[in-house]
Amino acid sequence: MTLRTMACRFCQKTFSKGEHLRRHERSHTGVRPYKCKECQRLFARQDSLARHEKLHVKDANDYPSPPSTHTIQSPSSTLSTSTLPNELQDTSDHTSQVQSTPSQVSMFGDHTPIMPTSTLPHMPLSADLDFDLMWPDSEDLFETLMDPDPTNPWQIPYSNTNSSPAQSVFNFGTPASIIDKASPMSAVGSGESHRAVHNVSEMVTNLSSSVTAAIEASSITSVFLDECLHMFFIRFMPTFPVLHRATFVFKECTQPLLLNAMAIGSLYLGPKDSVAKGEALWRLAHVALTTSWEILMTHRGSYDSCQGIQLVTTALLAQIYGALSKNRAIRTTSQAFHALGFFWARQCALSDSQPYSLANLPSLDASVEEKDHAWRVWAAKEIQQRALLGHYVVDGLISRMSGETPSVRHAANQLGLPSSEAAFEARTADQWIAHMRCQETTPLSFRKIITSLFSPLGQFHTMNHDFSAFAIRVILEGLQSFLSDGESEDTLIGVPTKVELRRAFLKVYQGIKSNISISEPERLELFLRWHTICLDVCKDSSILCRSVCCRYGVSQHVCGGVESSTVEVDLVSWINTEDGRRALLHAIAIQEIIEQLPRGRAHVIHIPGSLFASATVYCVFSIAGQTMVNIPSSVDWPSVLSSGYESCEAVPAASSNIAETRKYIRGEYAVILESQLAESKNLLYELNSMQKLFRCLSSQWGISYDMEPVIDQWIALCH
Incomplete structure (x- = not known):
């Protein structure tokens, strides 16, 4: 057996060959020893350099006219000195003599030092990979991020049968069809028109260059990309299952999809620079998405039933990252683009695709190939459906945070239910078949489910089914979509009243409580969202936030909408109403649930907004x-929803605490201090304890950074 005696300086992994060690260390340092003779651009792999050099031959044929005198600094020739270890920064006398380096300013204001190429040590390249990555293809993605080569199959996966493999997500060249004979541009001389188009193409390329320069300045390596994708699947996917881990094929994914997944995964890493690196990945994906969505719309995977599935999934992940980002510019961008996912889904007719038929389910005795093929076809359809449903969930989140109405009518959602989480999480085709055989076959749509929630009492409603946690989240956002219309004092046609909404939420509450197919952490997460929406039924928490901030001059960047006197609320009067007391009970429940969530499940996307809504009511x-409040020690939630509307035949008593709960809602509970059924809460103390929760949340969801200073100012007002 060969002794492995050579160890990596960074992670101490050992290797038997020197070239393997050097190749591995480049994944840490980002060093690129191969240089293009034409443009001096650097590459870590010889095959990447060879592909790049073909571009110079192509450009010479496409644009024979003299190039512009303005020199564009190639992003890949920039390398932050922070990407190099101390040993590499002092490899030559020339390096130590460099007093300063020029820098390139990106579109995002980043200053990227430009490292002289002579400072880079020569390292022989081996074609062999001898280091362990969870996703070995991360090495190739790392190389191609800075190599916008149209001939590179990574840009549009080889499985795309509907577009030319030569097209690139980063191919900003202008198609010949843009300048046709019928175009007004044909009146311009051909030389001038080509030169104008070339200049425009150059501008767009420069835009991409500024973004990719930020990537290099962030010291991103293939190991970092690998970590991010790993964390995306093991931390984020359990709380928002839209990609199928068991059949996921790295090389069949477009770069923007991978980059957005990795950006989300970066939020779960410990190093402080992970946030900046994740933002750089998101920005690069955003540029690719906004400039090449027409190409991505034509992409169709090997098992996809239609085009554009990865585009819609990419948009979903981008929205999730952007909506909860620490960076306000990214949050604003996410809000501005958040309806595009639905537009692309309509253009690609994703919702028109037929669901997977259980008649196509193979038997356990079928061949391995047949079972595997059926499994992958089903997984592609499931991803398609979950990506669409995910947009409904995120639409509810963003619309509430931004103060805007939802992008679509959630109650008109005709999509069917996703498969069970057990089937989606199956690791093998045999496990998948076994779980699919146990599934209910009732053809329910979300439109039918939401409609049934408003049926008269005593009639059948669909929450008797054991829906998956993901399906219940879609149902909750469907009900939440009615709130923006119901806030008007005037009655609107087709909009449920508060009484009808409370009845519907009661049915959902009972469905969540009795559902045997969801785990306890999932149940807590669902109740967390349920309480938050019910709180907003009492009074929109964003209006309360803006009202307080407007009245007391508190600066906040969390809740959208205009902060003016028109949104002011009479706070003293409101807290003494039934809705005010209901909102307080929901706010207390939100805090308690968040404190109960297991550490591994404390990553649900609506946690920051829920906790902030609770803090707003406090x-x-x-x-x-009312800093000190007395509340029932055990709350009967059906009574909370029904109290004050007994004439509507709300719900029968569900617990022995119904009388105590109704007393509190009616305002008859304020003087009771000695009762064993009552407890006291100091809301100012609770606000102080919430600050720690926001600090913990900020490690995953950066928007919490903007929430914490608002809480600080509110606490100061209360003293």
Whole structure:
């Protein structure tokens, strides 16, 4: 057996060959020893250099006219000195003599030092990979991020049968069809028109260059990309299952999809620079998405039933990252683009595709190839459906945070239910077949489910089914979509009243409570969202936030909408209403649930917004003079929803605490201090304890950074 005596300086992994060690260390340092003779651009792999050199031959044929005198600094010739270890920064006397280096300013304001190529040590390249990555293809993605080569199959996966493999996500060249004979541009001289188009193409390329320069300045390596994708699947996917881990093939994914997944995964890494690296990945994906969505619309995977599935999935992940980002510019961009996912889905007719038929389910005795093929066909359809449903979930989140109405009518959603989580999480085709055989075959659509929730009491409603946690989240957002219309004092046609909404939420509550197919952490997550939406039924928490901030001059960048006197609320009057007391009970429940969530499940995308809504209600009560409150020690939630509307035949008593709960809602509970069924809460103390929760959340969801200072100012107002 060969002794492995050579160890990596960074991670101590050992190797038997020197060239393997050097290749591995380049994944840490980002060093690129191969240089293009034409443009001096650097590459870590000889095959990448060979592909790149073909571009110079192609450009010479396409644009024979003299090039522009303005020199564009290639992004790949920039390398932050932070990407090199101390040993590599002092490899020559010339390096130590460099007093300063020029820098390139990107479109995002990043200054990227330009490292002289002579400072880079020569390292022989081996074609062999001898280091362990969870996703070995991360090495290739790392190389191609800086290599926008149209001939590179990574840009549009080889499985794309509907577009030319030569097209690139980063191919900013202008198609010949743009300048046709019928175009007004044909009146311009051919030389001038080609030169103008070339200049425009150059501008777009420069835009891409500024973004990719930020990538290099972030010291991103293939190991980092590998870590991010790994964390995306093991941390984020359990809380938002839209990609199928068991059949996921790295090389069949477009770059923007991978980059957005990795950007989300970066939020779960410990190093402080992970956030900056994740933002750089998101920005690069955003540029690719906004400039090449027409190409991505034509992409169709090997098992996809239609085009554009990866585009819609990419948009979903981009929205999730952007909506909860620490960077306000990214959050604003996410809000501005958040309806595009639905537009692309309509253009690609994703919702028109027929669901997977259980008649096509193979038997356990079928051949391995047949079972595997059926499994992958089903997985592609499931991803397609979950990506669409995910947009409904995120639409509810973003519309509420931004103060805007939802992008689509959630109640008109005719998509069917996703498969069970057990089937989606199956590791083998045999496990998948076994779980699929146990599934209910009732053909329910979300439109039918939501409609049934408003049926008269005593009639059948669909929440008796054991829906998956993902399906219930879509149902909750469907109900939440009615809130923006119901806030008007005037009655609107087709909009449920508060009484009808509370009845519907009660049915959902009972469905979540009795559902045997969901785990306890999932149940807590669903109740967390349920309480948050029910709180907003009482009073929109974003309006409360803007009202407090407007009245007391508190600066906030969390809740959208205009902060003006028109949104001010009479806080003292409101806290003494039934809705005010209901909102407080929901706010307390939100805090308690978040504190109960297991550490591995504390990554649900709606946690920051839920906790901030809870803090807002605490603040309103404290500012209005009710810092100490007495509440029932055990709350009967059906009573919370029905109290005050007994004439509507709300719901029968569900617990022995119904009387205590209704007393509190009616305002008859304020003086009871000695009862064993009551407990006291100091809301100012609870606000202080929430600050720690926001600090913990900020490690995953950066928007919490903007929430914490608002809480600080509110606490100061309460003293």
